[in-house]
Amino acid sequence: MTVAAIPQSGEQAEFRTCTATGLKVDLAAERLIIANAVAAVVFLLIGGIGALLISLTRWQAIHLLSPVWFYRLVTAHGFDMLVAWIVFFEVAGLYFGGAVMLNARLIQPRLAWLAYILMVAGAVLVNVIVLAGKADVMFTAYVPLKAHPLFYLGVILFAVGALIALGVFFATLIVAKAEKRYEGSVPLVVYGLITAAIIATYTLLSGALAFVPALFWSMGLIDYYDPAYFRNLFWSFGHPAQQINLAAMVAIWYGLAAITVGAVPLNEKLSRLAFILYILFINLGSAHHLLVDPGPSFAWKAVNTSYAMYLAVLGSLIHAFSIPAAIEVALRRQGHTRGLFEWLRKAPWREPGFAALVLSMFIFGWIGGVTGVTIGTEQLNMLVHNTLRVPGHFHATVVGGTTLAFMGFTYYVIPLIFRRELKLKKWATLQPYLYGLGMTLVAVGMIAAGIQGVSRRHWDITFAQAPFQTPIPGTVNLALAVFGIGALIAIVAGAMFIIIVLASVLTGQRIEPRKATLVIDSPPAFTHLSEKEEHDPKLQPRGAWVLVIAFLMFFATYYLSNWWLLGRLWIVR
Template sequence: MMISSQKVKVDPRDAKLSMAHFYVAFTALALGGLAGLLQVLVRSGKVELPYGIGYYQVLTVHGVLLGLVLTTFFILGFQFAVISRTAGTLSNRARKTGWIGFWIMTIGTAMAAAMILLNEASVLFTFYAPLMAHPIFYTGLTLVVVGSWIAGGAMLTSYIRWRQHNPGKPSPLLSFMVVVNTLMWIVATIGVAATVLLQMLPWSLGLVDTIDVLISRTLFWYFGHPLVYFWLLPAYMCWYAIIPKIIGGKIFSDSLARMSFILFLLFSIPVGFHHQLMEPGIDPAWKFLQVILTFLVVIPSLMTAFSMFGTFEMYGRSQGATGLFGWLKKLPWGDARFVVPFIGMVAFIPAGAGGMVNASHQLNQVVHNTIWVTGHFHLTLATAVILTFFGISYWLVPHLTGRILTKKMNRLAIIQALTWAVGMTFMSGAMHAAGLLGAPRRSSFSTYGESAQAIEWIPYQIAQAVGGTILFIGIILVLYIFINLAFYAPKGEQEFPVGEVTDNAERTPMVFENWKLWIGITVVLILFAYTIPFIDMIQNAPPGSKGYKLW
């Protein structure tokens, strides 16, 4: 059953575990955001980095801290709170396991960050070979992944305990969503763990002279694309099951929400080749197959849009709205808990369209390795997902710390979201436009000097710098709000909103809880999409300096 009482709180012991994750996440936001500001300023050609700091060093700091550290720690902290709120207080063993996972991840993060700051690991977010980092960097990344597995195990055991105490009942929707995202993460990170442990780390230690670059890139993108959905699904949790409660409505369909999450589990992993469409060594037929599987992910995205706008319209009609769009006026536009994630939802519309371009074989050739891809990345992760995460933190942090979201902080949160939207419009819009002109994805202005192409890109680079500066102001506002809600806001009871399903919704089938079925189908799809291509890569690996011929 769905727990809906406003009096239900996350246990204070579980709240400390969640907040520990948030402290690391928002520290990463501060440092990664500063690196992002320096990055766009350098790219504009108007600023030079001091003290011998390299452009790619700053780029790596920005990508790793925001793309990996911020997201992973925030998501795990959020999911621990969700499990505690909907499936019951964590057991002592699960909570202890969660803390062990947290400290292993934190130690790993510190190791990787130290190497980047010492300029021993300027290998970018994707750390492609033949770029080589210090062994401590790879060891740190391994600890982050292992720590996340341990934390995920604590969540899964809490869900299993709920099922044992409630046989024959569908699990709480939010707990079900946490299980899907955790399983997807565990299966996906097997790829990055394999390439780091079996290829990168022995190579950086000097135990082997060469590695197969094609296999390392393939293993990375086996992980890299479901990573996008690992970021996205917690935002969907908020959109599906929390936003309806915030606006005063009800969840459109419990079954539709669960089906969309199952489809993400099935189709998010066996699609990594669509990031490698321009690479040799992979049979075009297998690329085409994974492009088809990639486009199947559009279905749960459209289901989500249908469900959310169905929820909005039902609420608006219940408040007396008439006409085609009259329900829009009835939404709580003064409530930051709704407005901030809603801006993220709207941003996901052009972001999804750009993703379809990236996954299309012919169109991908136009934008491949251009800054268009970076612009798309900032619409999906840095707008749709991150704004939703900010919206979650504005009520979850005070709930966990025993404080309240004041009117002042609520108003400032809306200002922050609008600031973010303006900054991202400048920066991401300029990136998309410059990408269509061929501007490269990862280059500073000095790379091309005063060439005709570089001069053509200058207006767009300046627009990126303007947008990045505005975004940094947004980051300062977020950090101010977070510190206020964590330490200084008035004491009180802040609701953890959990939506109820509309009365006329269909009953949720128990087949959604059949994990043997869904995990089995996922494994079959992965084996079907990757087994033969991997055999082909190994059998036809180039001699001598293996995959280096790609470079």
């Protein structure tokens, strides 16, 4: 390793040169990446404990927790997993993309540390207040449910810290361009992270507009807080928060494809256009949370849950072909050209990043994506809303998709940024498969139970203490058993991930990595296709076309079957 102090515009930044990638790493950025990544894993652990207890309660045959603790832990689990774990990891990713990948210095690291302190303080405060029983309001915290003022303050502190981190990221990009740290456009991975940061900016501002009045209301400074106003602004925060994850996840997909097989997008301009579609239209999917609210007009609901939303879906469909096609071409360049799928059979399935990439894309697209478009359609939403199909959908997207991709990427952050040897490599090879299997069963079990009418939020699906009888089909117990078994498998795999990370960071040998891959001995070449290769019939992504057509057929079948189910509810005389 070489370390150099380079004066830049009145500041001095220390860099080291990464022996595996050749990138110059700002040591201030490196320390902040490590701090945010560690915080992310800590909150993943806390949220995972909550997931274990909640799943053993939703599994009706066990039904572990009391109603009070069920709702309490759902509140904590929602914040820790949907906000704390993912946003801390994404901030680490922004610093990695903005500074390391551009060979640039991180602007105002002291301000970045302030952002980190605010985020940690806010996340800890939310957990303390929730576990103390002073904020049993669940993740949505719908007014007129009222929590302790410190709950709202914790959320606000976290959001302010995240906004400061975004400011540091954008400033780093501007200065890197001014100092000519890179030529031409930013790399596609960084472009995707910029997309996530832009979405995050208006998402966090919307959250502030929702939670600041809620803080004043809980303190008694204002007498009345309009529930419709809160719901509208909250879902400008709550739903787009997951679209931040979507953009960051897709960026990491491109990164993992490059690291593990040397994949290069066949049409990078088209991939960048898909990210722009996210910025312009992805937030409109939030409308499906407001379909039963009396305020928005029918025209507003119809446009936002159909035509406009489909443009965001188009962006995802572009990535759904671009990444598999790039992987196929990269593997065909390595000589795997026989038939449609030799490249797939000979892919590096033992490389944890590749396994995490493929499983993340499958679970996100085939389960989370098709159910998400269905949920986001106005008429079909009436079948789905407030049933267990909704958490089935977002466990496929946020957990089976985003979390699994982040886990896979972490295995490469440890040697490249922490500069520690990855321990328990056999566990790391197995862990994505176990986690993917577990989350597939969780999502499918929830969706199957939701189709049969199981409530999304209620502690007891039998409504045993209600004054009326609620018939529950016997097959619901089978669906919830599938969900429960899947949750146990996923929690074991999540524990494996945390043990691998802790063992590597705390006991791993200090190293200077010589290659980016973990299992593959010879790192793949990372170069664009030559003109001759572009026209070589052996290098055409024919297998990816077949996979995409199969996906679209499955997508159409599921979507139309839901219209058929809706039609069965209509009585025509």
